[in-house]
Amino acid sequence: MPATTLDQLVSLCKRRGFIFPGSSIYGGLQGTYDYGPLGVELKNNLKMAWWRANVYERDDMEGIDATILMNRLIWKYSGHEETFVDQLVDCITCKGRYRADRLHDGHCLLHPRKHPGECEGQLTEPRPFNLMFQTTIGPVADADAYAYLRPETAQGIFANFGNVLTTTSRKLPFGIAQIGKAFRNEITPRNFIFRVREFEQMEIEYFVRPGEEDAWHERWLEDRLAWWRSIGLKSDNLQVYTVPREDLAHYSKATYDVMYRFPIGFEELEGIASRTDYDLGSHSRDQERLGLTARVQTNTDSTERLTYYDQDTRQHIVPFVIEPSAGVDRGVLAMLTEAYTEEQIKALKPERQQAVADALDAFRKSVGRNDKLPAEQQEALLERSDEIARDLPASLPQIQALLDLPGANTIELGKKLRGQADPAMDESFRTVLQLKPALAPIKVAVMPLKRNHAQIVEVARRIRKELQADGAIRTIYDDTGAIGKLYRRQDEIGTPFCITVDFDTLGEGQQAELKDTVTVRDRDTMGQERVPIGELHEYLHGRLR
RNA sequence: GCGGAAGUGGCGCAAUGGUAGCGCAUCUGCUUCCCAAGCAGAGGGCUGCGGGUUCGAGUCCCGUCUUCCGCUCCA
Numbered sequence: 001m002p003a004t005t006l007d008q009l010v011s012l013c014k015r016r017g018f019i020f021p022g023s024s025i026y027g028g029l030q031g032t033y034d035y036g037p038l039g040v041e042l043k044n045n046l047k048m049a050w051w052r053a054n055v056y057e058r059d060d061m062e063g064i065d066a067t068i069l070m071n072r073l074i075w076k077y078s079g080h081e082e083t084f085v086d087q088l089v090d091c092i093t094c095k096g097r098y099r100a101d102r103l104h105d106g107h108c109l110l111h112p113r114k115h116p117g118e119c120e121g122q123l124t125e126p127r128p129f130n131l132m133f134q135t136t137i138g139p140v141a142d143a144d145a146y147a148y149l150r151p152e153t154a155q156g157i158f159a160n161f162g163n164v165l166t167t168t169s170r171k172l173p174f175g176i177a178q179i180g181k182a183f184r185n186e187i188t189p190r191n192f193i194f195r196v197r198e199f200e201q202m203e204i205e206y207f208v209r210p211g212e213e214d215a216w217h218e219r220w221l222e223d224r225l226a227w228w229r230s231i232g233l234k235s236d237n238l239q240v241y242t243v244p245r246e247d248l249a250h251y252s253k254a255t256y257d258v259m260y261r262f263p264i265g266f267e268e269l270e271g272i273a274s275r276t277d278y279d280l281g282s283h284s285r286d287q288e289r290l291g292l293t294a295r296v297q298t299n300t301d302s303t304e305r306l307t308y309y310d311q312d313t314r315q316h317i318v319p320f321v322i323e324p325s326a327g328v329d330r331g332v333l334a335m336l337t338e339a340y341t342e343e344q345i346k347a348l349k350p351e352r353q354q355a356v357a358d359a360l361d362a363f364r365k366s367v368g369r370n371d372k373l374p375a376e377q378q379e380a381l382l383e384r385s386d387e388i389a390r391d392l393p394a395s396l397p398q399i400q401a402l403l404d405l406p407g408a409n410t411i412e413l414g415k416k417l418r419g420q421a422d423p424a425m426d427e428s429f430r431t432v433l434q435l436k437p438a439l440a441p442i443k444v445a446v447m448p449l450k451r452n453h454a455q456i457v458e459v460a461r462r463i464r465k466e467l468q469a470d471g472a473i474r475t476i477y478d479d480t481g482a483i484g485k486l487y488r489r490q491d492e493i494g495t496p497f498c499i500t501v502d503f504d505t506l507g508e509g510q511q512a513e514l515k516d517t518v519t520v521r522d523r524d525t526m527g528q529e530r531v532p533i534g535e536l537h538e539y540l541h542g543r544l545r
Numbered sequence: 546g547c548g549g550a551a552g553u554g555g556c557g558c559a560a561u562g563g564u565a566g567c568g569c570a571u572c573u574g575c576u577u578c579c580c581a582a583g584c585a586g587a588g589g590g591c592u593g594c595g596g597g598u599u600c601g602a603g604u605c606c607c608g609u610c611u612u613c614c615g616c617u618c619c620a
Contacts (some may be wrong), residue, residue: 011556014555014556015556015570021611021612024611026594026610027593027594027609027610027611028610028611028612029611030591030610030611030612085571122585131618152620164547182620184618184620186618187617187618188546188616188617188618189618190613190618194620195618195619195620196620198618200620201620202620203620216620243619245620249619257619267619268619268620269620270620271619271620325620326620327620328620329620330620331620338567345580346580406614415557415558418558419557419558419568422557422568422569423568423569426569426581427581430580430581449577449578449579450576450577450578452574452575452576453577457600480571480572482579482580482581482583483578483580484579484580484581484582485580485581485582486579486580486581487579487580487581488580488581489581491580500578500579502577502578503577503578504578508565508577509577509578519579521579521580526580528579542585
């Protein structure tokens with residue numbers, strides 16, 4: 001089963017070096033995460049897969065890499081200065097916080113039937129909360145010398161529309177792709193790397209003839225869903241949400257959200273927006289001559305006319321835009337969620353299973369007796385306990401999720417239960433990341449079956465060196481444990497293949513014909529195959545796509 | 546930002562106000578052979594941070610930071 005709690009992923013990521021909380025040596029910084037040795041590989045593989053599919057494998061795309069700092073006017077005319085601000089009011093009485101423009105949608109926390117302000121609660125004055133980070137440019141912090149860290153990469157593409165057009169002689173329809181960092185001063189970063197203040201986007205602005213935007217919108221939705229499936233996300237875990245008209249962003253005519261079933265529920269992975277001629281129109285000079293359909297702010301600063309000359313109709317037109325915009329970090333999280341598997345590979349000893357069952361029973365009784373627990377939480381805990389008890393030992397991995405439920409940490413016997421469940425898990429389960437081989441951070445691990453045998457070690461090291469000689473794959477050499485331990489370690493980080501060198505390889509085993517062959521062990525099936533060293537390259541090459 | 550809960554080696558947990566321990570993990574050595582084996586050993590914590598009370602604070606008090614759960618945030 002895939003990951004059911006975020007904690008499982010957070011713990012694995014931290015333990016094995018995928019993702020760490022940012023600035024942790026100084027107590028951390030909310031909403032920032034650092035990618036470790038394995039995380040950077042995984043993330044790079046994801047970005048590369050996206051770039052390949054959207055730039056290399058299409059004939060209608062160009063790529064760019066624009067700056068994070070841009071002229072402030074970009075954000076003035078994009079509408080962000082005005083609309084990327086939320087006016088918030090707090091209720092001093094009920095402690096709720098509401099958007100000033102949406103008081104009527106809010107519900108007082110003390111009187112759920114009333115809207116904030118209609119009860120006796122006291123509201124504060126609206127306070128602006130700008131989601132853009134500001135920074136100063138130049139040596140003097142003048143009031144005018146500031147800039148924003150970009151809150152989205154998209155504007156860099158619009159700002160370069162003219163440059164790309166004149167240097168590539170592209171014809172409509174065509175797109176521009178970009179991967180890069182974006183920054184948002186989120187009020188509440190939450191849920192691991194799902195909502196963070198510094199994140200990375202993979203964005204496409206696809207320019208089409210006016211009138212063709214709806215068809216392209218559908219087309220891009222299909223393309224993007226297919227791509228997410230191609231990197232391993234299952235259809236069942238993907239959903240499309242059509243954003244209701246009243247929730248659309250200021251630039252959007254229609255938006256699809258691609259939702260993924262994260263451990264926290266279905267949440268947005270990518271937004272595919274139909275942006276009309278809003279963006280190019282907003283940043284263009286001579287707006288009045290362009291026949292824009294979007295309502296844009298009058299631009300008195302732009303030096304360029306962002307139009308496309310259509311040879312067929314001999315007209316200058318402002319292309320419409322379809323924007324598929326995905327979160328890299330959310331993609332990583334989705335991949336991890338999908339790939340994470342806890343699988344029983346050995347029977348549990350009866351006495352061990354009994355001990356877990358007893359501890360679970362004691363926990364359940366303690367929950368039942370506890371009258372301080374809110375009824376909902378108590379019920380949820382009891383129900384979950386019963387489910388697990390019924391399906392032991394297969395349900396063993398769910399004990400962690402049970403102990404993560406709200407209220408569980410108030411039950412003292414929870415610790416006892418964990419104490420029994422953990423060793424039982426170690427004994428008969430393995431954690432494996434079933435990532436697509438092409439995306440796995442490490443492709444191959446090479447290990448000597450005996451680390452204190454000079455020749456075996458030498459051959460193993462040589463194989464590793466040869467495999468990585470062309471720089472195409474990341475490999476690892478590990479001899480710091482018994483073979484079973486090494487296999488499990490690689491399973492946990494998703495390494496698709498392990499190569500083991502033994503006495504047979506040297507021709508010193510019982511089967512002389514195995515000389516110069518090694519064992520290749522498959523991550524998912526745990527099956528083993530004997531492969532001649534000379535054929536390794538070919539063998540792996542075909543299986544790592 | 547507001548309200549609630551919590552911070553002890555990498556992880557999971559202990560420690561009536563009296564020298565901070567255990568398990569797992571990590572590392573080294575030994576073991577002739579495939580799924581977390583065994584044996585021997587080693588490293589790692591001024592208990593999130595700062596202040597206070599006390600002869601003495603992981604433990605009590607205040608502040609602060611961070612995390613988790615709600616409210617607002619749509620990559």
